[in-house]
Amino acid sequence: AQSVTQPDIHITVSEGASLELRCNYSYGATPYLFWYVQSPGQGLQLLLKYFSGDTLVQGIKGFEAEFKRSQSSFNLRKPSVHWSDAAEYFCAVARPTGNTPLVFGKGTRLSVIA
Amino acid sequence: NAGVTQTPKFRVLKTGQSMTLLCAQDMNHEYMYWYRQDPGMGLRLIHYSVGEGTTAKGEVPDGYNVSRLKKQNFLLGLESAAPSQTSVYFCASYAAGWSYEQYFGPGTRLTVT
Numbered sequence: 001a002q003s004v005t006q007p008d009i010h011i012t013v014s015e016g017a018s019l020e021l022r023c024n025y026s027y028g029a030t031p032y033l034f035w036y037v038q039s040p041g042q043g044l045q046l047l048l049k050y051f052s053g054d055t056l057v058q059g060i061k062g063f064e065a066e067f068k069r070s071q072s073s074f075n076l077r078k079p080s081v082h083w084s085d086a087a088e089y090f091c092a093v094a095r096p097t098g099n100t101p102l103v104f105g106k107g108t109r110l111s112v113i114a
Numbered sequence: 115n116a117g118v119t120q121t122p123k124f125r126v127l128k129t130g131q132s133m134t135l136l137c138a139q140d141m142n143h144e145y146m147y148w149y150r151q152d153p154g155m156g157l158r159l160i161h162y163s164v165g166e167g168t169t170a171k172g173e174v175p176d177g178y179n180v181s182r183l184k185k186q187n188f189l190l191g192l193e194s195a196a197p198s199q200t201s202v203y204f205c206a207s208y209a210a211g212w213s214y215e216q217y218f219g220p221g222t223r224l225t226v227t
Contacts, residue, residue, distance in 0.1 A: 009154070032214060043118075043204055043218035044157075051214075090156060094214070101147060101172060102216065106156040 002027045002093050004105035012111040013081050021076040021108050023091030031093040033074040034102065035065055038088045047089075050074065051096075061085070086112045116140055118219035120205050126225045127195040135190040135222050137205030145208045146188040147172075147216065148180060150201040157204065163188055164210075195226045 003026040013019055025031060032051050036044040048059025055067040065076045074091060088109050092102040121136040137146065144165050149157040149172075159172030163182040177199060179191045188207075192199060202223050206216040 034214075041221075043220050044206075044216075045218070046215050049214065101159050101162055103159075104149075104157040106154060 002031060002095065002103045004091050004093050004103055006089075006091055006105035006108050008108045009106075010109045010111065012113060015083050015112050015114055016080050019076075019078045019081045019085070019110070021089050021091075021110070023074045023076065023105060025072050025074065025091075025093045027072075027093060027095075029096060030067075030069060032096055033065075033067060034092040034094070035059065035063070035074070035076045036090045036092060036104075037061075038090065038107075040087070044090065047076070081110075081112055083112045083114070086110055118205055118207055118217050120203075120219040120222050122222060123220070124223050126227065127192075128227055129196060131195050132191070132193050133195065133224075134192075135203055135205075135224075137188045137190070137207075137219060139186055139188075139205075139207040139217070141207060141209065141217065142185070143207035143209045143217070144185075145210060146182065147206045147208075148178070148188065148190045149204045149206065150174065150199075151204060151221075152201050160190065160203075195224075197226045200224060200226045 005024045034049045035047040038044045088107045090107045091105040118139045147162040148160040158174045161180040166185040169180045181189045202221050205219040208216045
């Protein structure tokens with residue numbers, strides 16, 4: 001069965017600092033990989049996704065993620081965090097057979113301080 | 115184009131009461147999902163549907179039932195609510211194909227006392 005681990009429950013960064021959120025997955029083959037963001041009181045919004053090809057993917061709001069097969073990781077990064085990035089971030093995976101439900105990690109809450 | 119909407123936004127139930135949560139999407143998506151979100155647990159799949167008239171169990175289906183009588187609607191029912199079902203419920207939909215982007219509703223916050 002697939003599983004997703006987000007090791008950091010809560011991260012605090014200063015505005016303007018760089019950010020990296022970790023995600024590790026467990027699956028026999030390379031799954032489809034996703035990062036979602038949830039602002040307080042809101043639903044989830046897709047930031048970016050990886051299916052195949054270039055292992056560095058660009059998303060919305062200045063985020064990027066890098067797939068590393070050898071480490072079974074899909075870490076999310078942003079070079080300079082803005083106060084509006086404070087939210088909860090979820091990594092998710094799906095089997096590459098397509099059209100299968102997503103499996104979510106437990107999330108990382110990001111706080112941004114001045 | 116409203117996307118995915120959920121009704122109601124908030125609800126308080128007493129133990130043993132029943133209710134139905136409605137999810138509606140206007141994007142003609144085939145796939146629809148019900149998740150529950152609890153602190154520190156992420157999103158867990160309750161039930162899902164791959165098309166009108168079909169439903170399937172997810173990770174945590176016990177205590178819930180679903181129906182997909184119309185393509186645009188996916189109903190989640192609680193027949194006899196329990197305090198353990200206190201949660202935030204999210205509906206999502208997605209169009210089969212290459213995009214694989216799930217669109218989420220704003221959520222329903224349910225409290226069972």
